[in-house]
Amino acid sequence: MSSRTVEYTVGRNPEMGVDGSVARSPLLPFDIPEPSLDTENMLINIGPQHPATHGVLRLVCELDGETVKRVIPHIGYLHSSFEKLGEYRTWNQIVTLTDRIDYLAPLIYNCAYVMTVEKLMEIEVTERCKVVRVICMEMDRIFSHLLWLGTTAIDVGAVTPFLYAFQERERIYKLHEAFTGARITTSATRVGGMMADLPEGWTDGLQNFIDTFLNTLDEIDCLLTRNQIHIGRSQGVGAISAEDAINSGFTGPNLRASGVDYDVRKDQPYYDYETYDFEIPVGQHGDCYDRYLCRMEEMRQSISLLRQALDRLPDGPIDVEDPNISLPSKTDCMSDMESMIHHFKLITEGIPAPEGDCYMAIEGSKGELGMYIVAEEGGTKPVRWRIRPPSFVNLSVLPKLAEEHLLSDLIMINASLDIVLGEIDR
Amino acid sequence: MTLDEIKSGFDAIDEGPHLSESSTISLAGEISDPASHPSVAALLGRFGDAILHHRVSSGTQHVVWIDPSCNLEILRWLRDDPDQRYDMISDLTAVDYGAGRPINVVYQLFSTVYKRALRLRCELPLDGLEIDSIVELWSAANWLEREVYDLFGVTFRKHPDLRRILMPHDYEEGYPLRKDFPLRGRFSRAEQTRRALNQAVEHSYIAEEMELGRDPQQATPVNGTQEGDAEREVR
Numbered sequence: 084m085s086s087r088t089v090e091y092t093v094g095r096n097p098e099m100g101v102d103g104s105v106a107r108s109p110l111l112p113f114d115i116p117e118p119s120l121d122t123e124n125m126l127i128n129i130g131p132q133h134p135a136t137h138g139v140l141r142l143v144c145e146l147d148g149e150t151v152k153r154v155i156p157h158i159g160y161l162h163s164s165f166e167k168l169g170e171y172r173t174w175n176q177i178v179t180l181t182d183r184i185d186y187l188a189p190l191i192y193n194c195a196y197v198m199t200v201e202k203l204m205e206i207e208v209t210e211r212c213k214v215v216r217v218i219c220m221e222m223d224r225i226f227s228h229l230l231w232l233g234t235t236a237i238d239v240g241a242v243t244p245f246l247y248a249f250q251e252r253e254r255i256y257k258l259h260e261a262f263t264g265a266r267i268t269t270s271a272t273r274v275g276g277m278m279a280d281l282p283e284g285w286t287d288g289l290q291n292f293i294d295t296f297l298n299t300l301d302e303i304d305c306l307l308t309r310n311q312i313h314i315g316r317s318q319g320v321g322a323i324s325a326e327d328a329i330n331s332g333f334t335g336p337n338l339r340a341s342g343v344d345y346d347v348r349k350d351q352p353y354y355d356y357e358t359y360d361f362e363i364p365v366g367q368h369g370d371c372y373d374r375y376l377c378r379m380e381e382m383r384q385s386i387s388l389l390r391q392a393l394d395r396l397p398d399g400p401i402d403v404e405d406p407n408i409s410l411p412s413k414t415d416c417m418s419d420m421e422s423m424i425h426h427f428k429l430i431t432e433g434i435p436a437p438e439g440d441c442y443m444a445i446e447g448s449k450g451e452l453g454m455y456i457v458a459e460e461g462g463t464k465p466v467r468w469r470i471r472p473p474s475f476v477n478l479s480v481l482p483k484l485a486e487e488h489l490l491s492d493l494i495m496i497n498a499s500l501d502i503v504l505g506e507i508d509r
Numbered sequence: 510m511t512l513d514e515i516k517s518g519f520d521a522i523d524e525g526p527h528l529s530e531s532s533t534i535s536l537a538g539e540i541s542d543p544a545s546h547p548s549v550a551a552l553l554g555r556f557g558d559a560i561l562h563h564r565v566s567s568g569t570q571h572v573v574w575i576d577p578s579c580n581l582e583i584l585r586w587l588r589d590d591p592d593q594r595y596d597m598i599s600d601l602t603a604v605d606y607g608a609g610r611p612i613n614v615v616y617q618l619f620s621t622v623y624k625r626a627l628r629l630r631c632e633l634p635l636d637g638l639e640i641d642s643i644v645e646l647w648s649a650a651n652w653l654e655r656e657v658y659d660l661f662g663v664t665f666r667k668h669p670d671l672r673r674i675l676m677p678h679d680y681e682e683g684y685p686l687r688k689d690f691p692l693r694g695r696f697s698r699a700e701q702t703r704r705a706l707n708q709a710v711e712h713s714y715i716a717e718e719m720e721l722g723r724d725p726q727q728a729t730p731v732n733g734t735q736e737g738d739a740e741r742e743v744r
Contacts, residue, residue, distance in 0.1 A: 143714065158674065164685055166660075167686055168692075171692060203567050329597055329621065330647055330649065331648045332649025332650075350624050440570075441567040442570065442599070453600050471599060471600040471617075
């Protein structure tokens with residue numbers, strides 16, 4: 084498994100344990116006994132409207148001085164009941180709900196959803212479609228990690244990486260817009276294919292991004308990776324062991340930072356990921372700093388995946404050629420009776436599904452993103468559509484990670500988990 | 510157009526989605542040889558009667574229906590047995606089919622050691638929506654079980670902190686993901702607004718938090734100084 088590990092040589096203070104114990108050396112350097120003050124614990128409310136909670140997250144903390152004794156997260160402020168709404172919509176109509184769940188990586192959600200429906204209906208998408216979806220997903224992995232990178236840097240006081248990161252995000256926004264017509268609410272996928280094929284010249288734009296993005300990433304890397312302030316704020320903070328991380332449901336970069344090389348792209352491959360050449364960065368200490376390193380390396384690996392995908396992008400149709408699944412072209416629809424009937428049936432009724440249930444997971448930007456769908460025989464709407472939200476499970480570990488840390492560390496730990504509240508509350 | 514006519518358009522939304530009469534959905538999937546998945550064969554050998562059905566869904570996904578009263582025992586064995594080692598719980602959710610059918614609690618397991626997935630389902634009748642909590646096996650189940658409790662009303666016995674999670678802690682309209690729950694909620698928009706506007710600040714804190722710490726303004730002054738009181742008088 085060593086080939087999956089990416090080695091970094093960065094100084095690490097041995098006093099900062101990986102068992103989650105506090106690094107308290109900076110606070111009392113001269114063996115001065117802590118004065119015993121007759122103090123009481125305090126209840127502090129952070130959020131729901133607070134920039135450092137990265138969304139409408141509310142944390143109620145019990146503090147002893149500056150030390151966090153207990154955190155109780157409150158979520159649900161963005162609850163829109165997507166799962167309930169989905170039960171009233173046909174398979175293709177649900178696609179528009181999926182990108183509103185995680186607005187930081189909408190294309191990953193579009194792809195995860197249709198992949199599950201296709202697995203349930205046993206539809207094999209075309210080769211071109213597979214590669215286009217891989218491009219979409221890897222692009223949005225960078226898209227999501229860049230937001231995490233910028234906002235986390237801001238939380239620990241570095242403003243410049245935020246500006247650099249958002250400049251690069253803007254380029255991906257433009258690629259989104261050129262492909263789907265929307266910057267955030269992309270809704271790019273359809274059952275059995277994509278909304279449209281890639282527009283002409285789009286791959287050149289992506290190639291341009293691939294060629295120049297790594298320069299910016301290197302600059303951010305220079306600003307943060309060996310930065311004493313950043314290291315001091317993140318090393319040894321919020322550490323979790325590999326065993327605990329699996330048991331508490333960590334997935335994605337958070338889990339890999341603890342040293343577990345679980346990645347859905349490698350362990351349950353989809354869209355021919357097993358044929359791409361890429362590595363999974365794995366950390367050792369499971370603290371905020373290792374989570375940072377893992378995500379930084381993942382962006383580099385995504386760029387490598389994008390290059391490989393562009394190289395192999397085959398010609399050919401992007402939608403499956405089955406009139407019961409894919410919409411006919413507008414020209415056919417207006418001139419050919421049979422196409423018009425198919426069009427009418429698909430729009431008004433939807434695609435009938437076989438009876439069954441299906442759980443498919445993909446490696447989202449935040450962790451294992453699962454979709455669970457239950458359908459009845461011939462049903463054009465799901466009986467149950469369940470999203471397995473990675474951020475939701477990751478956030479549930481926050482109280483354990485933040486215990487006995489400083490309040491300022493709580494902000495860093497929360498940032499390092501890379502949560503998105505749209506997905507947590509759904 | 511009268512008010513009644515306008516209303517009738519929303520009937521489908523108020524009634525909620527329902528299955529066709531003929532649907533036998535609760536046992537979806539194809540019957541297959543249990544030996545095709547090593548864990549299923551081992552489960553049948555060890556627990557016998559507690560394994561109710563086995564199906565294969567969507568081509569390759571093995572689903573096992575187990576007796577709800579042994580869920581803790583079976584899941585503990587699946588996690589700890591050296592030949593199974595399902596150390597990761599990918600998902601825990603529930604499915605309601607409506608029309609008085611039992612609610613299914615679904616466990617989606619994955620073994621990072623053997624790279625195998627397995628889905629377990631427990632059928633709970635509507636008059637006995639109780640099942641043992643598995644938080645002692647996986648702490649990941651904590652919030653997932655709270656979510657199922659919140660949205661489906663399934664009670665998890667011995668759960669350390671069973672309260673609503675996505676909906677407000679004192680939500681009174683029922684369980685939103687049940688099939689008989691109307692899409693727009695049970696209370697009118699006016700009633701919802703009225704309740705929201707009538708909430709006191711204390712309402713935003715659960716009972717546990719009210720006991721936890723104190724408001725800084727209310728803290729008893731140290732060494733008998735009355736600074737806090739004086740400050741309050743000035744205000």
